[in-house]
Amino acid sequence: MILSPLPRLVIEPIVRTALGEDLGLAGDITSAAVIPADHHSSLVMVARQPGVIAGLDAAELAFALVDPAISLARHLPDGAAVKAGDVIATVSGPSRGLLTGERTALNFLGHLSGIATVTAGLVAAVSGTKASIACSRKTTPGLRALEKYAVRAGGGMNHRFALSDAVLIKDNHVAIAGGVAEAIRLARAGVGHMVKIEVEVDTLDQLRQAMDIGVDAVLLDNMTPAQLREAVDIVGGRAITEASGRITLATAAAIAASGVDLISVGWCTHSAPTLDIGLDAPG
Template sequence: MNVLLLQEQLKQALIEDVGFGDRTTEAVVPAEQWVSGMVVAKEEGIMAGLSVFEQVMKLVDPRVEIEPVVKEGQCVKPGLPLLRVHGPARAILTGERVALNYVQRLSGIATQTRRAVDIVKPYGVKIADTRKTTPGLRMLEKYAVAVGGGINHRLRLDDAVLIKDNHIQAAGGIREAVRRVREKMGHTVFIEVETETLEQVQEAVALGVHGILLDNMTVAQLKEAVALIPPSIVSEASGNMRLEHLEEVAQTGVQVISIGWLTHSAPALDISLNLDGSVKKMKGETP
C-alpha cells in the first residue's frame, strides 16, 4: 500500500468522526486515566487490517500501545482475542469507532474472498476484484482482497486498458477500438476486451489482445468461449458471479473470475473492543 496516501486517508476518517472533539469521552474520562483492553472477534472470519487499527490509534495518540495476538490473514473464531491495546483512555475511546470500522470492513472482504478462493482453488482459477469499490477506500479494500487470497484487477483507470461495451459502441466496434488504443498506447500496456458473444470473442482473439473478459455468459457459453481462446490470452469470467455458481464457472476452464460484490457488498465482520477496567495513571500525573 501507499503509506503516505494511507496516512492521509486515516487522518480524514478521524477528522470526519471526531470533529472538534469527543464530547462524551472528554466529559466522562479524566485526562490522566489509562486503560487496557482487547479487540475480540464475535464471528468466524479472516483477519485483515491489524496494522490499520494500530495506525489509527497512533494518529490519535502515539502513546497507545498495540500488541497483535493473531496474524494478518489468519482465520479467527468467535471469542478469539485479536489485539491487546493499552494507553490513554481518551485516545482509545476516541479512535475506537474509526479503527474498528476499518478492521471490520477489511476483514469482511477478506473473509468473502477466502471463501471464493477456496471454491475455485482445485481448478487453478484465480479470484479477482473489480473497481466497484467504496469511494476513498479502494486501496484498502483491494488490499483486503489480497489478504483473502485474491488478486487485484485494475487499481485505477491508468493501470491498463479495458475496452468495455460502451467503448466498443463509441468506437463502432472492437477492431476499431483496439486500433485506436494501439495507435496511442505503448507496447507495454495490457489490453483487455470485454465480450458478450462468441463472435466478439473470435474477433478479440484474432486481434491478439492480452485478455478477454467474458461478460454475463452462461456456463455453456463460457465453455465454448474458453475453447476459442489460446492459453496465451487471459480468459476472465465476470458478471453475477455468486458463491453458489463459482465451482461450475471454474470448471469451464477460465483463468480468472472477477467478482464485484467482494468490495461493494461483502458484510463487515463483527469485531468489538472490550476494556478490562484496569486503570493506570500517567507518569508525572497526580490522582
C-alpha cells in the same frame, strides 16, 4: 502470495480523514468529560464471528494518531482466519484516547475484514481449479487501496487499480468505436508497448473477432459455464480468460470449472458485510 503491507503514506491520509469526520470541531466531548486524563486501560479486540482479518495497520494508526502513547500488540496477523471469541490484538494506553479512536479503528478493521472474509469464501469455492479470484474497481470512493489490500488478505488478486493501469475496452467503448476490431486497433495505436490490452466480449462471435486481431486478455461477460468452456477453447491459451458478471458464491465453482484463468467479482468490495469485531475489557 506474500501479503505486503501498504505504505503508511497511503494509509495515513485515509485514517486522518476518518478521524476528522468523527472528532468534528470539538473532539470527543464524552470521554473528555467522563474519563480522568491520567487513566490508563488495556482492551482487547475480539472477533465476534468467524472470518478473515484485514486492516490492522489502519486500526493501529487510528489509535496512534489520536494519542501516540497508545500501543497495539497483535496476536494475529492480517490474513489470519479467526473464530468467534478469538483475540486479535491488545490495545493499551490512555483511556481517553482508546475510547476516542475506538470507532474509527473498528470501522476500518470490521469493513476490511468483511472484504477479506467473503474473498476467502470465493477462493475456497474455486479451490482445485486454475481460476483465481480478482476484485474490480467497484470500491468505496477514497478506500480503494485499503479495500484491494483486503482482497489480497483474503487470498484474492487485484484487477486494475485505476483507469491508467491498463486498457480495458468495455461494451460502451466497442459501441462508440464501431466494433470490437476497430476498438482494439485504436487502442493499440494509442498506447505504448508496455500497456496490456483487454477487451470485454458479450458473445462468442465478438470473442473470435478479438482473437483474430490479438489481445492480452478477454473479459467474458455474463456467459454461462457452457459458453465459457467454448470460449476457453476458442482462446486456446492465446490470451488470459476472465469471467465476470453476476458471479456468486453458489455459481463460482461451476464457472471456475470451465477453465477460465480469472473470475472477477465486484461485490466482494462494494457489498461485503462487516465482520463483527469488538473492543472489550479482557475477562
